[in-house]
Amino acid sequence: MNDTLKMSMRSIIYRKKQYVSLFLVCLFGIGVSIFSIFTINGMLASLKNKAKIYYGGDYQFMGGTYDYELFDYQKYIDDLKGIFPEDTIIAPRFDYNEGYVSLYFEGVGVRQRVIKGVDFNLEKELFSNLNFKSGSIEDMAGSDGILLSAAIADILEVSTGDSITMMIRTKKEGINTAELVVKGIFTDSSLFGMYTSYMDIDCLKNAYRFPENCINRICITLPKEYDVEKMTPHYQSLLESKYPMYKQVNNKQLFYDHRADLGFPNYGLITLEANLNDVQILINAMNLISSFVIIILMLIVIIGVSSTFRVIVIKRINEIGIYKAIGMRYGKIMGTLLTETGILLAVGCISGLIFALILCFFARFIKLSFIPAFDIFLTNGVLAPSINIFYFLILSAAIIVTTLIAVFFRIRKSVAIPPCEALATTE
Numbered sequence: 314m315n316d317t318l319k320m321s322m323r324s325i326i327y328r329k330k331q332y333v334s335l336f337l338v339c340l341f342g343i344g345v346s347i348f349s350i351f352t353i354n355g356m357l358a359s360l361k362n363k364a365k366i367y368y369g370g371d372y373q374f375m376g377g378t379y380d381y382e383l384f385d386y387q388k389y390i391d392d393l394k395g396i397f398p399e400d401t402i403i404a405p406r407f408d409y410n411e412g413y414v415s416l417y418f419e420g421v422g423v424r425q426r427v428i429k430g431v432d433f434n435l436e437k438e439l440f441s442n443l444n445f446k447s448g449s450i451e452d453m454a455g456s457d458g459i460l461l462s463a464a465i466a467d468i469l470e471v472s473t474g475d476s477i478t479m480m481i482r483t484k485k486e487g488i489n490t491a492e493l494v495v496k497g498i499f500t501d502s503s504l505f506g507m508y509t510s511y512m513d514i515d516c517l518k519n520a521y522r523f524p525e526n527c528i529n530r531i532c533i534t535l536p537k538e539y540d541v542e543k544m545t546p547h548y549q550s551l552l553e554s555k556y557p558m559y560k561q562v563n564n565k566q567l568f569y570d571h572r573a574d575l576g577f578p579n580y581g582l583i584t585l586e587a588n589l590n591d592v593q594i595l596i597n598a599m600n601l602i603s604s605f606v607i608i609i610l611m612l613i614v615i616i617g618v619s620s621t622f623r624v625i626v627i628k629r630i631n632e633i634g635i636y637k638a639i640g641m642r643y644g645k646i647m648g649t650l651l652t653e654t655g656i657l658l659a660v661g662c663i664s665g666l667i668f669a670l671i672l673c674f675f676a677r678f679i680k681l682s683f684i685p686a687f688d689i690f691l692t693n694g695v696l697a698p699s700i701n702i703f704y705f706l707i708l709s710a711a712i713i714v715t716t717l718i719a720v721f722f723r724i725r726k727s728v729a730i731p732p733c734e735a736l737a738t739t740e
Contacts, residue, residue: 339661369532
């Protein structure tokens, strides 16, 4: 340990009472800022996970006829396998979301907004992220099972294993019924979950009287190591060489509204972000509020630490005069005082990280599902902060560097005072 560091450490210990307030400002400022970042990232990750289950992964390949029907869909899947990476999950889906469908149990009925037909063999990994109150996706493939949200299950007063009746308007405008078994009840009661149910794709198509070789979308999930945003133009280009493709859009509604301009058949590769356009305003608002809070807290830390340390330096002019009188060089005095600030900030930042991690731990025990429409950001009804040390390092570096620059000029001014004048000053 060099002399500068030793002197800085001794000075901090000797003046610990003066430095307590600085340490606390740094601890709470950094702690709350890092906790806010971890929490917002966790909320957005929860939103994205729910959206991936709902929409079927990173992309939806859609189009075909005017009614979005993809006949002989296996040939499309084979073509997509030649375009996307080897481990990509490419799964057929059938979404029923524009007609009449209701679920009944012992005289109680409830309308459903969306029924999604899923190939559970192919999408098993994706649905493993669904949070279940009871039951699971086991044995869903090829069965007459259905997955219900907890909110719908509570309305119907059903439990896992109960048989319910689905009444659905068929493709030819008739009414059909099907007996289904509740295989799982999931906790998501958000925009993507409350009025959405999942069942086997063939079972749903049979109930709807839909052609066996037809679906209305193909869902694509890339391997985790692939950057979806970066690779999208490449996949779009490859698809354009095979099909009449609609251009890439950041809002799926543009594809719905204008695809007829190409003539039929035509197709679109819809990204998850394009599907999430309706909630993008909410996401942007969250990021804006989070950034505002973090900037305010950073300013409090930087201004609080730098201004208080300036006062401490002014009171130490006599000490600085003694250093200069015994022959200590200008640079070493500067280095000692700056090292004190750096040590204080580093310890405060590390303590702030520990404080943030404690807050993240306790946040997982607070149920927030009672807040209307907030469940979209929750995992199993609670906040699930996403801990990423990279954000801590960036934030800490910004605070340490900015604060050191702020105190540097005050220290330089104090150290520049002649020894005789500094020695004549009392603390």
